[in-house]
Amino acid sequence: xxxxxxxxxxxxxxxxxxxxxxxxxxxxxxxxxxxxxxxxxxxxxxxxxxxxxxxxxxxxxxxxxxxxxxxxxxxxxxxxxxxxxxxxxxxxxxxxxxxxxxxxxxxxxxxxxxxxxxxxxxxxxxxxxxxxxxxxxxxxxxxxxxxxxxxxxxxxxxxxxxxxxxxxxxxxxxxxxxxxxxxxxxxxxxxxxxxxxxxxxxxxxxxxxxxxxxxxxxxxxxxxxxxxxxxxxxxxxxxxxxxxxxxxxxxxxxxxxxxxxxxxxxxxxxxxxxxx
Numbered sequence: 001x002x003x004x005x006x007x008x009x010x011x012x013x014x015x016x017x018x019x020x021x022x023x024x025x026x027x028x029x030x031x032x033x034x035x036x037x038x039x040x041x042x043x044x045x046x047x048x049x050x051x052x053x054x055x056x057x058x059x060x061x062x063x064x065x066x067x068x069x070x071x072x073x074x075x076x077x078x079x080x081x082x083x084x085x086x087x088x089x090x091x092x093x094x095x096x097x098x099x100x101x102x103x104x105x106x107x108x109x110x111x112x113x114x115x116x117x118x119x120x121x122x123x124x125x126x127x128x129x130x131x132x133x134x135x136x137x138x139x140x141x142x143x144x145x146x147x148x149x150x151x152x153x154x155x156x157x158x159x160x161x162x163x164x165x166x167x168x169x170x171x172x173x174x175x176x177x178x179x180x181x182x183x184x185x186x187x188x189x190x191x192x193x194x195x196x197x198x199x200x201x202x203x204x205x206x207x208x209x210x211x212x213x214x215x216x217x218x219x220x221x222x223x224x225x226x227x228x229x230x231x232x233x234x235x236x237x238x239x240x241x242x243x244x245x246x247x248x249x250x251x252x253x254x255x256x257x258x259x260x261x262x263x264x265x266x267x268x269x270x271x272x273x274x275x276x
Contacts, residue, residue, distance in 0.1 A: 007032035015094030077129035119164035188230030
């Protein structure tokens with residue numbers, strides 16, 4: 001069962017103030033969503049994005065939410081249910097990355113907690129607030145989670161990030177299968193695993209063999225199509241799918257040599273991240 005459009009749907013996007021999240025919000029309002037709910041922790045950028053989206057015909061709401069906090073998510077979700085009655089389309093987009101050091105060089109243990117909380121736990125917290133009503137309903141509903149190709153292939157200097165995205169992928173795809181087993185075919189779960197994207201979040205990271213830094217709009221377009229179709233998993237680009245297959249097919253020592261030669265294992269050596 002596919003969605004031709006999100007027109008008339010209620011859409012919630014986390015990490016919606018900038019980058020992929022903002023682009024998803026733009027797609028939702030331009031496609032005629034009845035309401036678009038924007039969550040982000042950056043109040044200034046969130047207000048600016050909400051103002052930009054006003055006037056397209058959708059009701060645009062925004063809340064400052066720390067998705068790493070289950071309590072904050074619960075409070076914000078209660079407001080959304082009161083205002084909108086529920087959500088039809090959920091985009092779990094919020095994420096952070098820390099990198100460019102070996103794990104044993106980690107200076108701040110809080111970075112570990114924050115990375116796991118935002119990338120792994122937050123999608124669970126947010127989805128659990130809205131999925132029961134999606135299941136109980138009868139209309140087409142969708143959950144889209146932005147994971148990473150780091151969930152598929154180990155990568156030095158980003159071990160905690162990789163762990164968080166492995167967890168996000170394992171959780172998201174397991175929920176997809178649970179919905180199938182329980183016969184809730186009107187609710188579809190999609191997980192997207194892209195390589196580095198030019199949103200600023202991965203500034204300094206290097207593209208590798210046959211894998212340039214992805215364009216933000218290409219990722220949004222592919223994810224949006226997959227969301228509406230109910231596609232289970234999107235891995236992009238093609239070279240990342242090949243790396244995934246390689247990981248499963250060849251001995252580990254050979255895999256390591258190949259991925260080192262391809263540049264994957266050295267892609268985070270000059271990582272700086274988004275400038276504040």
